[in-house]
Amino acid sequence: MVSAVLAARVSPARVGAVVGRNVGALRSGPAYWLVLASGFFEPVLYLLSIGVGVGALVGELRLADGRVVEYAVFVAPAMLAVSAMSGALSETTFNFFFKMKYAKTFEAILATPVRPLEVALGELAWAMTRSAVYTGAFLVVMVAMGLTRVGWALAVFPAALLVGLAFGAVGMAVSTLMRGWQDFDLVTTGQFALFLFSGTFSPVGDYPPVLRVVVEATPLFHSVELVRGLAAGLPGWGLLGHAGYLLAMTAAGLWVAARRLERALCR
Amino acid sequence: MSEQPLIRARGLVKRFGDFTAVDGIDLEVAPGEAFGFLGPNGAGKSSTMRMIGCVSMPTSGELRILGMDPARDGARIRGRLGVCPQLDNLDPDLSVRENLTTYARYFGMSRARARARAEELLDFVQLRDRAASRVEPLSGGMKRRLTIARAMVNDPDLVLLDEPTTGLDPQARHLLWERLFRLRQRGTTLVLTTHYMDEAEQLCDRLVVMDGGRIVAEGSPRSLIGTYCTPEVVELRFPDGVDPAGGLEGIGRVDPLPDRVLLYTGDGDAAVAEVHRRGLVPSSVLVRRSSLEDVFLKLTGRTLVD
Structure with a gap:
């Protein structure tokens, strides 16, 4: 990955210029800010309705180490991973696709010295920024509600960044494959399925074996496990496996996105 | 100014699958020249321009831009080009001024230089009073002028204009021609495509007529009329x-x-x-x-x- 990046002579200044374009677009008006705010509230509302509301019916859950915790403590890290995912995806799917297909933003950028991989890196950095704002705010809510400790929250933050990075990269790759807006229904459905079945609301250990194998292959599962392990204060070598999965996902997503951008816009 | 041509093409070919868009053309453009591609839609003008702009690689043939090879030095070449595409691709999320400063950053210019350059160009294309506006409410002529200003942001050696006045009303066309004429006077090399005869006569020192991916005639506007008419x-x-x-x-x-x-x-x-x-x-x-x-x-x- 690193050597591939170096071989393509990536210029940090040019990647920064792509990020700078998105910072400039923030001033475009209240619409974007509204979208930003809604992205934060969604997982918070789930945490309150299901984690706390349904949690009152569920009672307590036994964690991997045998500790017994409130249901909200179990659900909260999953919602954090979800907010990292949706923050990164909303930037790299809808916004990315619009800039690529309709606003011709990337076409204009690629007429300058900026290369397709630099566009992809800049967009990814921006998606991560958005994801980081969501996860940062959500962690504050978690600490305030007593769902994790400050120390562990600090350890969770970089893990959540990695989740955003992985989903952002894959989101971009998926966007370059979209034929039109109707294909985004598939993305939304896929995203919702991940949201429901990645060990978010019930332990994957309780799933039927077949479903369990499928779930353990999907990215949000690894994200939830990584975040939950750290938020609960249970670091272990297993977490490195989840982190490795997300890193591989990032590299693959970036590679596909850069190549597809080049194929589409530099024909 | 060096004697080396800014653009040199030999047997340049571009194919998309079975379709041959550019079918073996030779051309040279000297520094300071205003050079035009004239032809109907589908003649291969835009494909040629995209190859010159180093966003599209030739299928075969030899191409040198500013003495460099687009396959190896694409980014370096693009850093010295100004490109005004056929369809405006201004950034709808940014103001008129930000469209210029943001674009300057893609060329690696510092913020301060980008701002200074944007101010000069706003004057040059007479958009100073619209500097804080979004792009969307601008008229077609204003958008075109902004696109041309954006193409000038890196002080390019070579400016590529793909149908610069298509779709504009006569007043807007004349204002644009006048600005392009001033660029020529400053010694900027212009390469443009057009299917307007009057535009080619107004702006070009020399032009080629393209049809079906080939060059069918070459010369100054006057000499072409003299030879073929x-x-x-x-x-x-x-x-x-x-x-x-x-x-x-x-x-x-x-x-x-x-x-x-x-x-x-x-x-x-x-x-x-x-x-x-x-x-x-x-x-x-x-x-x-x-x-x-x-x-x-x-x-x-x-x-x-x-």
């Missing part, structure tokens, strides 16, 4: 049902079009007198100087539509 053209219209073609033989080269007949001749008035002497009664007569449009008709055998 007569000095004057008579346009005759006849009432419905009258087919005069046979009766016109010998007056000049006759080119019957669906709605009118063109007579290519050295002396238009004498030709009209001869038409009347033969007892033909056209419903309207127009004598005019020949233009590149006539050259185009001669070379490609069809009128230049859309």
Whole structure:
């Protein structure tokens, strides 16, 4: 990955210029800010309705180490991973696709010295920024509600960044494959399925074996496990496996996105 | 200024699958020149421009831009080009001024230099009073001017303009021509495509006519008219049902079009007198100087539509 990046002579200044374009677009008006705010509230509302509301019916859950915790403590890290995912995806799917297909933003950028991989890196950095704002705010809510400790929250933050990075990269790759807006229904459905079945609301250990194998292959599962392990204060070598999965996902997503951008816009 | 051509192409070919967009063209553009590609839609102009702009790689043939190879030094070449694409791709999320400063950053310019350059260019294209506006409410002519300003942001050695005035009203076209003329006077090399004959005559020192991916003629606007056309053209219209073609033989080269007949001749008035002497009664007569449009008709055998 690193050597591939170096071989393509990536210029940090040019990647920064792509990020700078998105910072400039923030001033475009209240619409974007509204979208930003809604992205934060969604997982918070789930945490309150299901984690706390349904949690009152569920009672307590036994964690991997045998500790017994409130249901909200179990659900909260999953919602954090979800907010990292949706923050990164909303930037790299809808916004990315619009800039690529309709606003011709990337076409204009690629007429300058900026290369397709630099566009992809800049967009990814921006998606991560958005994801980081969501996860940062959500962690504050978690600490305030007593769902994790400050120390562990600090350890969770970089893990959540990695989740955003992985989903952002894959989101971009998926966007370059979209034929039109109707294909985004598939993305939304896929995203919702991940949201429901990645060990978010019930332990994957309780799933039927077949479903369990499928779930353990999907990215949000690894994200939830990584975040939950750290938020609960249970670091272990297993977490490195989840982190490795997300890193591989990032590299693959970036590679596909850069190549597809080049194929589409530099024909 | 160096003697080396800014653009040099030999046997340049671009294929998309089975379709050959550019079919082996040779050309050279010297520093300071204003060079035009003239041709109908689908002639291969835009594909050629994209190869010169180093966003599209040639299928075969040799191409050197600013003495460099686009396959190896694409980013370095693009850093010294200014590109004004056929369809405006200004950034709708940014203001007029930010469109310039943001673009400057893609060339690695510092924020301070980007801001200073944006101010100069806002004056140059007369958009200072719209600097804080979004792009969307601007008129077509203003958007085009902003796109040209954006193409100038890196102080390029070579400016590529793909149909710079297509879709603009006459006033906006003339303002744009005047700005481009000033660029030429400063010694900026311009390469443009157009299917407007008057634009090619106004702006280009030298041009090539493209058709079906090939170059079918090359020269200055005047020399092309001299080579491929007569000095004057008579346009005759006849009432419905009258087919005069046979009766016109010998007056000049006759080119019957669906709605009118063109007579290519050295002396238009004498030709009209001869038409009347033969007892033909056209419903309207127009004598005019020949233009590149006539050259185009001669070379490609069809009128230049859309």
